[in-house]
Amino acid sequence: MIELRHLRTLAAVDETGSLTAAAERLHLSQSALSHQLKELEERLGLPLLDRAARPPRPTQAGARLLVLARTVLPLVDEALDGLRGLARGRAGRLFVASECHSCLEWLLPRLRHYRDRFAGVELDVLSSASLDPLPRLLDGAVDVVLSPDRRDLPGLAWTPLFAYEMRLVLAASHALATRARAEPQDLARETLLVYPVTRGRLDVFTRWLWPAGVEPGRVRTVESTAMLIELAALGQGVAVLPDWAVAHALTERRIATLRLGEGLNGTLYAAVRAAETRLPHVAGFLAVAAG
Amino acid sequence: MIELRHLRTLAAVDETGSLTAAAERLHLSQSALSHQLKELEERLGLPLLDRAARPPRPTQAGARLLVLARTVLPLVDEALDGLRGLARGRAGRLFVASECHSCLEWLLPRLRHYRDRFAGVELDVLSSASLDPLPRLLDGAVDVVLSPDRRDLPGLAWTPLFAYEMRLVLAASHALATRARAEPQDLARETLLVYPVTRGRLDVFTRWLWPAGVEPGRVRTVESTAMLIELAALGQGVAVLPDWAVAHALTERRIATLRLGEGLNGTLYAAVRAAETRLPHVAGFLAVAAG
DNA sequence: CGTTTGCATGAGGATTATTCATGATCGAAC
DNA sequence: GTTCGATCATGAATAATCCTCATGCAAACG
Numbered sequence: 001m002i003e004l005r006h007l008r009t010l011a012a013v014d015e016t017g018s019l020t021a022a023a024e025r026l027h028l029s030q031s032a033l034s035h036q037l038k039e040l041e042e043r044l045g046l047p048l049l050d051r052a053a054r055p056p057r058p059t060q061a062g063a064r065l066l067v068l069a070r071t072v073l074p075l076v077d078e079a080l081d082g083l084r085g086l087a088r089g090r091a092g093r094l095f096v097a098s099e100c101h102s103c104l105e106w107l108l109p110r111l112r113h114y115r116d117r118f119a120g121v122e123l124d125v126l127s128s129a130s131l132d133p134l135p136r137l138l139d140g141a142v143d144v145v146l147s148p149d150r151r152d153l154p155g156l157a158w159t160p161l162f163a164y165e166m167r168l169v170l171a172a173s174h175a176l177a178t179r180a181r182a183e184p185q186d187l188a189r190e191t192l193l194v195y196p197v198t199r200g201r202l203d204v205f206t207r208w209l210w211p212a213g214v215e216p217g218r219v220r221t222v223e224s225t226a227m228l229i230e231l232a233a234l235g236q237g238v239a240v241l242p243d244w245a246v247a248h249a250l251t252e253r254r255i256a257t258l259r260l261g262e263g264l265n266g267t268l269y270a271a272v273r274a275a276e277t278r279l280p281h282v283a284g285f286l287a288v289a290a291g
Numbered sequence: 292m293i294e295l296r297h298l299r300t301l302a303a304v305d306e307t308g309s310l311t312a313a314a315e316r317l318h319l320s321q322s323a324l325s326h327q328l329k330e331l332e333e334r335l336g337l338p339l340l341d342r343a344a345r346p347p348r349p350t351q352a353g354a355r356l357l358v359l360a361r362t363v364l365p366l367v368d369e370a371l372d373g374l375r376g377l378a379r380g381r382a383g384r385l386f387v388a389s390e391c392h393s394c395l396e397w398l399l400p401r402l403r404h405y406r407d408r409f410a411g412v413e414l415d416v417l418s419s420a421s422l423d424p425l426p427r428l429l430d431g432a433v434d435v436v437l438s439p440d441r442r443d444l445p446g447l448a449w450t451p452l453f454a455y456e457m458r459l460v461l462a463a464s465h466a467l468a469t470r471a472r473a474e475p476q477d478l479a480r481e482t483l484l485v486y487p488v489t490r491g492r493l494d495v496f497t498r499w500l501w502p503a504g505v506e507p508g509r510v511r512t513v514e515s516t517a518m519l520i521e522l523a524a525l526g527q528g529v530a531v532l533p534d535w536a537v538a539h540a541l542t543e544r545r546i547a548t549l550r551l552g553e554g555l556n557g558t559l560y561a562a563v564r565a566a567e568t569r570l571p572h573v574a575g576f577l578a579v580a581a582g
Numbered sequence: 583c584g585t586t587t588g589c590a591t592g593a594g595g596a597t598t599a600t601t602c603a604t605g606a607t608c609g610a611a612c
Numbered sequence: 613g614t615t616c617g618a619t620c621a622t623g624a625a626t627a628a629t630c631c632t633c634a635t636g637c638a639a640a641c642g
Contacts, residue, residue: 001295001296001371002295002367002371003294003295003296004292004293004294004295005294018618018619018620019619019620020618020619020620028599028600028601029600029601029602030619030620030621031600031601031602031603031620031621031622032599032600032601033620034620034621034622035599035600035621035622036599036600038621038622039598039599044374044378045378046374046377046378046570047566047567047569047570049566050446050564050565050566050567051566051619051620051621052445052446052565052566053429053445053446053564054445054608054619056620057429057430057431057446057564057566058431059564059566059567059570060377060383060384060434060567060570061374061377061378061570063431064370064373064374064377065370065374067370068366068367068370071366072363072366072367075359075362075363076293076359076363079355079356079358079359080292080293082355083335083337083352083355083356086337086351086352086355087335087336087337087352092351093351138344138348139348140348140354143351154343154344154639155341155343155344155348273341273348273350274341274343275338275340275341275342275343275348275350276338276341276350276351278338279337279338279350279351279352309587309588309589310588310589311587311588311589319631319632320631320632320633321588321589321590322589322590322591322631322632322633322634323630323631323632324589325589325590325591326590326591326630326631327630327631329590329591330630342588342589342590343639345588345639345640347589445608
């Protein structure tokens with residue numbers, strides 16, 4: 001059937017005013033163009049050009065196809081430009097969703113770095129406190145999911161970003177601060193400061209307290225990591241946070257941290273669609289995030 | 292580069308939900324589709340489909356191309372439909388211009404006939420009293436030119452429609468009515484009734500009076516053929532008209548007609564663009580007009 | 583587990599596209 | 613009027629491509 005090649009040929013002939021010139025523009029021989037046109041005309045059963053006229057005049061049928069070419073070819077070229085941008089990391093979409101609440105603060109400085117290197121990429125961070133982000137990754141609503149638990153699903157590729165240790169955060173003056181490690185029972189009389197999410201999504205419950213059958217004395221929800229640390233420093237309660245999140249506050253000596261039992265370690269992973277791992281703006285994100 | 296074929300493939304895969312089904316719809320083997328997609332992906336340097344997912348999910352690049360396919364393919368199909376219509380005489384444009392004033396009345400009944408047989412054709416008659424219609428035929432503004440004088444230009448095809456004789460029209464009671472033929476000098480004292488156009492476009496001047504160096508006694512312009520005949524019948528003057536135009540009035544015996552000298556014969560021609568003579572709606576017009 | 587389904591791959595053949603060489607046509611220049 | 617140059621058409625040969633056949637592989641399903 002008809003192909004874009006034919007439309008490009010017609011447009012070139014119309015714009016240059018001769019088959020010869022059009023052939024040159026298209027890097028073809030004049031003969032190739034002549035054959036191509038003839039074959040198309042035969043297939044359609046319609047003449048497209050009046051070759052006798054100079055410059056060659058499109059017939060009614062030719063004019064109709066020219067209109068088509070004029071509307072279609074720019075659309076195609078535009079799309080191809082976009083794809084070239086994608087192929088070179090100069091365009092694309094990167095919607096990042098995180099299952100890990102405190103990770104957002106870890107993410108932001110890296111995202112600034114990423115934005116500098118991939119300026120053309122449409123970047124967004126979705127706080128998916130509610131919805132399970134993995135299905136949304138599969139159906140294309142987001143492009144990267146950050147999660148501490150790696151669930152291998154068909155079509156997904158997982159990349160470890162960094163290992164961390166969850167530590168008990170408490171005021172430097174707290175009675176437990178001198179201990180080498182904390183045990184679940186230690187929290188039975190404490191106020192536990194947590195993010196406002198369901199407990200099933202908090203490692204401190206799922207991997208530490210619940211297995212030991214312990215409930216904290218009180219639970220209080222706090223919006224931000226900074227506030228969590230602040231309240232812990234003031235002795236209003238204790239928190240469980242990844243080591244990197246409290247590294248800065250630790251140097252100020254207002255808080256102390258304890259290992260949880262044998263050590264509650266984890267790894268943050270990034271999931272992307274397997275088919276897109278090679279896309280520059282996706283691979284670039286993984287490199288920046290893991291680096 | 293990318294071709295419509297690729298867009299059709301992508302769209303088919305997206306709509307059917309599998310390569311195999313898409314191949315069937317496109318009357319290709321599954322293998323062909325697989326090769327085609329693979330080659331396109333390699334050429335673009337981008338994955339287009341996530342084959343692991345079921346149904347195969349378009350990647351960002353694939354989604355972009357799908358958007359393109361969804362906008363472009365309907366346009367192409369629409370155009371092809373139009374062309375098919377053209378090829379079968381069910382569509383097209385036929386703008387008719389006439390250099391011959393009295394021909395319009397000859398044309399109209401045939402045009403009605405034509406319209407019945409080529410219902411889809413956009414039909415129009417342009418009274419080009421002013422502009423020379425042949426250049427407009429060449430530049431595409433009109434599609435048929437009716438003219439009594441055939442000027443062969445490159446790219447034009449001429450078809451004789453019918454032969455006619457210009458005859459002197461006068462009242463049945465006119466003194467000259469019994470003569471066998473009229474001579475230019477006979478008009479020296481008569482009022483000549485003519486259409487309101489420059490004399491250079493009237494055969495009676497260019498082919499009869501001027502060669503003999505005769506001027507009519509008076510010249511009076513009249514808009515329509517019917518009025519021309521009416522005034523002649525009333526003895527208000529004489530006219531020169533093609534035989535067919537007065538055939539009807541002649542049967543009513545109110546007018547008589549004379550041969551002009553040896554006989555002022557002519558042929559009405561139709562000019563169309565040479566490349567379009569085979570188009571059904573053009574060839575159909577010529578057939579209807581000449582028949 | 584075997585069976586089915588969907589996709590990938592390699593090789594061979596068939597179809598298409600392109601080029602080369604040449605001829606026809608037309609207009610301009612001499 | 614002849615010659616030249618430019619443009620396009622054409623046929624044959626070649627190059628490129630596209631497609632199919634015959635497989636292989638992996639996941640899904642009973």
